[in-house]
Amino acid sequence: MGKEMIQQSGGLDIVEGFFTRGVHCGIKKSNNDLAIIFSEIPATAAAVFTTNQVCAAPVNLTRRNLEKHHKFQLVVINSGVANACTGSKGVDDAIQMAQMAAREFNIKDPSLVAVASTGVIGDFLPLNKIEIGIKKAHDFYPDNPSGHDTARAIMTTDTFKKEKAVSFFIDGQECNMAGIAKGSGMIKPNMATMLGFIITDAAIDPKSLQKALKGAVDMSFNRVTVDGDTSTNDMVLLMANGKRGKMMINENHPDFFIFQEALNQVCQDLAKDIARDGEGATKFINVVVQKARNESEARAVAFTVAESPLVKTAFFGEDPNWGRIMAAVGRSGISIQPEKINIVFNGVPFVEEGMGNQKMTRNELRTVVQTKELEILIDLGLGSASFNVWTCDFSYDYVKINSHYS
Amino acid sequence: MGKEMIQQSGGLDIVEGFFTRGVHCGIKKSNNDLAIIFSEIPATAAAVFTTNQVCAAPVNLTRRNLEKHHKFQLVVINSGVANACTGSKGVDDAIQMAQMAAREFNIKDPSLVAVASTGVIGDFLPLNKIEIGIKKAHDFYPDNPSGHDTARAIMTTDTFKKEKAVSFFIDGQECNMAGIAKGSGMIKPNMATMLGFIITDAAIDPKSLQKALKGAVDMSFNRVTVDGDTSTNDMVLLMANGKRGKMMINENHPDFFIFQEALNQVCQDLAKDIARDGEGATKFINVVVQKARNESEARAVAFTVAESPLVKTAFFGEDPNWGRIMAAVGRSGISIQPEKINIVFNGVPFVEEGMGNQKMTRNELRTVVQTKELEILIDLGLGSASFNVWTCDFSYDYVKINSHYS
Numbered sequence: 001m002g003k004e005m006i007q008q009s010g011g012l013d014i015v016e017g018f019f020t021r022g023v024h025c026g027i028k029k030s031n032n033d034l035a036i037i038f039s040e041i042p043a044t045a046a047a048v049f050t051t052n053q054v055c056a057a058p059v060n061l062t063r064r065n066l067e068k069h070h071k072f073q074l075v076v077i078n079s080g081v082a083n084a085c086t087g088s089k090g091v092d093d094a095i096q097m098a099q100m101a102a103r104e105f106n107i108k109d110p111s112l113v114a115v116a117s118t119g120v121i122g123d124f125l126p127l128n129k130i131e132i133g134i135k136k137a138h139d140f141y142p143d144n145p146s147g148h149d150t151a152r153a154i155m156t157t158d159t160f161k162k163e164k165a166v167s168f169f170i171d172g173q174e175c176n177m178a179g180i181a182k183g184s185g186m187i188k189p190n191m192a193t194m195l196g197f198i199i200t201d202a203a204i205d206p207k208s209l210q211k212a213l214k215g216a217v218d219m220s221f222n223r224v225t226v227d228g229d230t231s232t233n234d235m236v237l238l239m240a241n242g243k244r245g246k247m248m249i250n251e252n253h254p255d256f257f258i259f260q261e262a263l264n265q266v267c268q269d270l271a272k273d274i275a276r277d278g279e280g281a282t283k284f285i286n287v288v289v290q291k292a293r294n295e296s297e298a299r300a301v302a303f304t305v306a307e308s309p310l311v312k313t314a315f316f317g318e319d320p321n322w323g324r325i326m327a328a329v330g331r332s333g334i335s336i337q338p339e340k341i342n343i344v345f346n347g348v349p350f351v352e353e354g355m356g357n358q359k360m361t362r363n364e365l366r367t368v369v370q371t372k373e374l375e376i377l378i379d380l381g382l383g384s385a386s387f388n389v390w391t392c393d394f395s396y397d398y399v400k401i402n403s404h405y406s
Numbered sequence: 407m408g409k410e411m412i413q414q415s416g417g418l419d420i421v422e423g424f425f426t427r428g429v430h431c432g433i434k435k436s437n438n439d440l441a442i443i444f445s446e447i448p449a450t451a452a453a454v455f456t457t458n459q460v461c462a463a464p465v466n467l468t469r470r471n472l473e474k475h476h477k478f479q480l481v482v483i484n485s486g487v488a489n490a491c492t493g494s495k496g497v498d499d500a501i502q503m504a505q506m507a508a509r510e511f512n513i514k515d516p517s518l519v520a521v522a523s524t525g526v527i528g529d530f531l532p533l534n535k536i537e538i539g540i541k542k543a544h545d546f547y548p549d550n551p552s553g554h555d556t557a558r559a560i561m562t563t564d565t566f567k568k569e570k571a572v573s574f575f576i577d578g579q580e581c582n583m584a585g586i587a588k589g590s591g592m593i594k595p596n597m598a599t600m601l602g603f604i605i606t607d608a609a610i611d612p613k614s615l616q617k618a619l620k621g622a623v624d625m626s627f628n629r630v631t632v633d634g635d636t637s638t639n640d641m642v643l644l645m646a647n648g649k650r651g652k653m654m655i656n657e658n659h660p661d662f663f664i665f666q667e668a669l670n671q672v673c674q675d676l677a678k679d680i681a682r683d684g685e686g687a688t689k690f691i692n693v694v695v696q697k698a699r700n701e702s703e704a705r706a707v708a709f710t711v712a713e714s715p716l717v718k719t720a721f722f723g724e725d726p727n728w729g730r731i732m733a734a735v736g737r738s739g740i741s742i743q744p745e746k747i748n749i750v751f752n753g754v755p756f757v758e759e760g761m762g763n764q765k766m767t768r769n770e771l772r773t774v775v776q777t778k779e780l781e782i783l784i785d786l787g788l789g790s791a792s793f794n795v796w797t798c799d800f801s802y803d804y805v806k807i808n809s810h811y812s
Contacts, residue, residue: 054737087761394715
């Protein structure tokens with residue numbers, strides 16, 4: 001006993017010493033659009049940010065604040081407006097949003113506040129509405145937290161809320177971790193932004209926390225693609241307030257791997273849900289590339305296949321179209337040998353040594369792809385490295401959601 | 407007089423010493439599916455081929471034959487089956503297809519025959535049907551050529567045939583050039599293959615011909631993208647039979663630039679038509695990147711924007727969504743400075759110094775994108791290099807065409 005991980009259903013509320021709440025403040029016509037994640041005490045923090053060079057003001061502010069203390073006490077998130085491409089006014093607005101939240105929750109140093117935004121690019125933040133939202137959320141403090149409402153408040157065109165909670169043991173002490181995320185969607189047709197917020201009551205030193213998060217994100221959020229478009233506002237943030245830690249541990253502690261495992265699990269489950277809920281998605285697809293020369297080549301192939309519009313529309317049509325996968329592999333930029341390639345769909349060989357399965361008819365192959373979850377295993381026959389990417393198909397609804405002018 | 411280029415409407419038929427014909431041989435249920443381009447005498451030839459490493463058998467055979475003589479006398483093209491990923495049988499089938507055509511048209515050396523295929527990947531060529539088609543085409547020889555039928559025979563889901571013809575003067579002698587092309591489409595949902603065949607009665611030496619074609623393709627076919635998926639079967643082939651050349655000229659001849667100009671014009675008009683007729687396209691879009699540090703960086707930005715599903719669906723929805731373009735520029739892999747970027751749609755500034763046009767409303771901007779042809783000018787403010795890409799929008803019909811199982 002003591003080493004296993006326990007799946008929890010409670011969401012953010014199970015983590016000790018945090019108050020979280022989502023409210024509607026009027027940025028969007030209906031539905032929650034503002035979320036607060038508050039820790040009773042400043043929590044050790046780690047984060048990863050978008051690599052897009054067109055980077056929204058809240059991302060820059062949160063990155064700067066993180067570097068200052070490696071601690072956050074509060075996160076305030078709005079959906080509906082991204083505060084991206086908004087120049088110096090956007091920078092001021094992000095700072096004001098942090099200050100408003102700090103004031104309301106009685107935090108002396110506003111650089112202990114992280115801000116995140118998602119929604120339309122180019123519009124300015126409606127600060128009056130955001131102020132109302134922060135006050136509304138504070139009205140629930142401390143007696144009425146709601147992790148579920150918080151998860152809902154960061155959604156844009158997501159069709160379901162994404163949350164995950166686990167418990168685990170460090171030094172025999174039970175600790176909790178929970179996360180929420182949002183994926184590819186928007187209330188106005190702008191950006192598919194990926195946001196993730198994870199909280200834990202374990203006690204982890206800042207360097208090890210950042211390392212753990214980086215590792216977990218590489219194994220999860222960085223393996224999701226819906227359409228290859230990286231947002232200006234992507235952010236995954238982790239806060240550890242130590243409320244249940246006997247002592248602060250670092251990566252050399254024998255139980256650190258348990259913490260890492262819990263974090264991996266939370267991030268992976270959230271990331272898979274993002275792929276499952278990709279705009280217009282009807283299928284979840286795990287593209288696994290094996291026997292590549294090295295991981296970077298495996299990665300190049302996996303992303304080329306997972307982002308090919310022809311591959312994705314074929315999946316939507318339940319067409320066993322392995323030819324499009326071969327063609328995507330062939331243009332992925334790495335050196336391949338077509339006659340060494342094997343491709344297996346959900347355990348059924350579709351391509352053997354570069355040619356189609358000669359024993360099954362196209363209609364027989366078709367029944368294999370008529371399923372909600374698909375694993376496409378691409379064996380390059382060149383080495384021993386592998387990489388996988390989670391994605392979804394490309395449907396009429398993807399076009400509908402993203403071409404809709406409002 | 408004598409230097410100008412004359413636009414011609416006749417298609418392939420205007421070029422002296424060539425017989426071309428398209429027929430229906432039953433690979434497809436209806437519509438032409440086999441084309442012959444025959445030169446009375448072996449013609450100097452040049453070609454460029456797909457860079458996809460999963461390369462169809464006909465592409466490999468034609469490349470090998472070209473290297474042998476730098477001459478072709480006949481091209482035989484089928485649509486409906488791509489003969490890709492077909493192993494050693496596919497290689498034999500391509501050779502047989504060339505041999506059948508050589509026999510019928512009385513060509514002693516079958517390596518003077520080029521073959522091209524487009525259609526479903528993985529299926530084997532129906533050689534019996536192809537043989538019937540070659541005979542059928544030969545029945546029209548020599549009195550009933552038809553460039554229009556030939557243009558139709560290489561189409562897959564193209565909605566209109568693509569042909570272009572011009573006349574020009576070399577050494578005071580009028581010469582002709584004509585080309586046909588097919589774009590992004592397929593009768594079964596497989597590959598979007600780009601094929602182009604250009605013939606001329608000018609006399610050009612093989613090295614200069616290859617150089618001219620490479621230059622023209624870089625300025626035309628290589629600037630078209632519909633969905634970023636490179637085919638296994640792409641090929642552009644140029645034949646010059648010299649029937650109207652007083653003498654064979656090379657790139658040092660004072661009139662060589664006229665030949666190059668004619669070739670550029672033919673290739674560009676065909677390439678633009680391919681973008682215009684992209685699967686499901688409702689708009690033609692010219693993405694022009696200016697003031698980049700160098701052409702390779704300009705190219706990276708232009709293709710990232712032109713291939714972004716979010717940008718393309720926004721155009722379909724006539725949404726003036728410059729934010730998605732900024733985001734695509736930001737993830738294009740080159741170093742940029744967002745605050746230096748200006749974006750102009752059809753002459754109207756949408757982004758100024760990285761921020762949205764503050765003087766026009768979203769609805770005013772919208773009227774600018776409500777047009778069939780759009781020029782998106784992206785000024786990076788970093789240097790003096792530029793590059794442009796022709797593309798189209800991303801519609802319901804793109805998904806429909808490519809998800810349809812048949």
